[in-house]
Amino acid sequence: MSGGVEGAFLDVALEIGLAQAIAQLRKDIDRAIDQLPDTAAAGRYRDRLTAQRAALREPTLRHSAALVVSLCDKDPALTPRVRPAFAALVARHPELARFYGQLPADPSVKDMRATDRS
Numbered sequence: 001m002s003g004g005v006e007g008a009f010l011d012v013a014l015e016i017g018l019a020q021a022i023a024q025l026r027k028d029i030d031r032a033i034d035q036l037p038d039t040a041a042a043g044r045y046r047d048r049l050t051a052q053r054a055a056l057r058e059p060t061l062r063h064s065a066a067l068v069v070s071l072c073d074k075d076p077a078l079t080p081r082v083r084p085a086f087a088a089l090v091a092r093h094p095e096l097a098r099f100y101g102q103l104p105a106d107p108s109v110k111d112m113r114a115t116d117r118s
Contacts, residue, residue, distance in 0.1 A: 006061060009082075009089040013068050016078045021067045022056055029053045061089070065099040076104040 010018070033049050036042040055063065068086065072079045083103060090100045 005085070005088040005092050009061075009085040010064060012082050012085045013064055016068070016081060017071055018064060018067055021071055022059060025067070026053055026056050029056075061093060061096060062099075065089070065096045069099050069102045072103050076107045079103050080106045080108070 029049050029052055033046055033053075036046050036049075059067075065086070068082055072082060083106070086100050086103065090097045
C-alpha cells in the first residue's frame, strides 16, 4: 500500500476486510438498482445509486473510514486493531474525527463504572 498514515490505515483496513465490505456494498447497490421500478422517481434514485457504485471503484478516505466503523460495529473485537492507525489518520485528517468517535469500545476492556461496588 502507500506510505504515511493513510497507507498504514488502509493496510489495517484491508486486513480486517475493507475490500470485502466494498465488494458487498457494490453487490447491494447492484441489487437495489435491479429492483427499482421503471419510473421517473426511481430514475433519480438509480442515478444516485449508480454514482455511489462508481465512487466505490476508488473509495476516498472518508468512504474507507465509514466502512471500517461499520466493520467494527459488526465485530467490536476488530476495534483494537484499527484504533492506533485510525487515531494517526485523524491527527492528519481531522475531518474524519467523527468516524473515529463512532468506533465501538474495545470489548476486552471492562468499564469500571459499570461494576457493582456494593
